[in-house]
Amino acid sequence: MNEHEMEEALSTVLRCPREAVRDLLPIFSWKRLSAKQVLASQGEISRQCWILIEGAVRAETIGANGQLQQLAQYGPGEFFGAYPEATVHRADICAASRSLLLCCDAPRLVAAVERQVDLAAGMVRLLARQLDRTLDRMVMRSTYSAAGRVYAELLALAGSALTLTPPPRVTALALAANTTRETASRALAVLVRRGIVTRDDTSLVIHSPRMIEELIC
Numbered sequence: 496m497n498e499h500e501m502e503e504a505l506s507t508v509l510r511c512p513r514e515a516v517r518d519l520l521p522i523f524s525w526k527r528l529s530a531k532q533v534l535a536s537q538g539e540i541s542r543q544c545w546i547l548i549e550g551a552v553r554a555e556t557i558g559a560n561g562q563l564q565q566l567a568q569y570g571p572g573e574f575f576g577a578y579p580e581a582t583v584h585r586a587d588i589c590a591a592s593r594s595l596l597l598c599c600d601a602p603r604l605v606a607a608v609e610r611q612v613d614l615a616a617g618m619v620r621l622l623a624r625q626l627d628r629t630l631d632r633m634v635m636r637s638t639y640s641a642a643g644r645v646y647a648e649l650l651a652l653a654g655s656a657l658t659l660t661p662p663p664r665v666t667a668l669a670l671a672a673n674t675t676r677e678t679a680s681r682a683l684a685v686l687v688r689r690g691i692v693t694r695d696d697t698s699l700v701i702h703s704p705r706m707i708e709e710l711i712c
Contacts, residue, residue: 496525496595504548504597508572509617518611522603528552528590530661535576535588544576544601550594551652553671556586565670568632570651573625577601591667592652592659636673643711644672645682649692650708653701662699685710 498520505516505523528534528550535541537556545552547569554567554575566586569575575588578601608614635647648671653659669679686692691706692699701707 501525501597504546508546508548508574508621509614510620511613511617515611515613515617518607518614519599519604522607523597523599526596526598528594528596530590530592533587533589534596535584537584537587539584540581541577541584542581542601544574544578544599544604546574546597546599547571548595548597549654549656550596551591551654552588552594552596553591554586554588555670563670565673567629568648568651568671570628571654572621573628574621579605591671592661592663640712641672641674641678642682642685644674645669645679646686646707646711648672649683649686650701650704653699653704657701657704658698659700660698662694662697 501520501523502513502516505511505519506513509516526545534545534552535543549571552569552575553565554569555563555565558564567575568591576582580602608618635644639647645668648668649663652663652668652671665680665683666676668683669676672679683692683694686707687694689706691703692701694700
């Protein structure tokens, strides 16, 4: 990935003119993650912040009952990590699928944003959109059926590409949807049986996102 692609990505995510985001090019770098690769560990002190460009990233921790719990999931265009200064990570952050991120030192980003009103406005827009998405996910967990949550998480993981390589583990899908492995397995089997998705050892392909959306309730 080159500087032109970085400029385009930052301009799109922040919804800023390219001239404004050029000040950010020296402080950002590209980072690729393979599925299940750990980006940061719980209890670790970090100055790093990230913008997810492709893929999906999760924040997970061990709950009081000893079970793994998902605290958050980030999709393309979302910002996470330390900001505006160094922080202690509250959870493990790892890739749910192969992912591409932009990485930056948080204090350097703050300094750049403070120098440019366009960048400051862009960060406000980015964080406001992210808050709205978080509220949507809270509503989903409160109002959707267990199978509906599985279908919603599957669409969120796949994104516009509609392909997941490698395919998501049923256990991870159940965790993201806050349901049991058995429920997630049955929900996925319905999609395969109806030909809405195809799944093998290497990938899962969604053929009709509209039909999945109709099953979300």
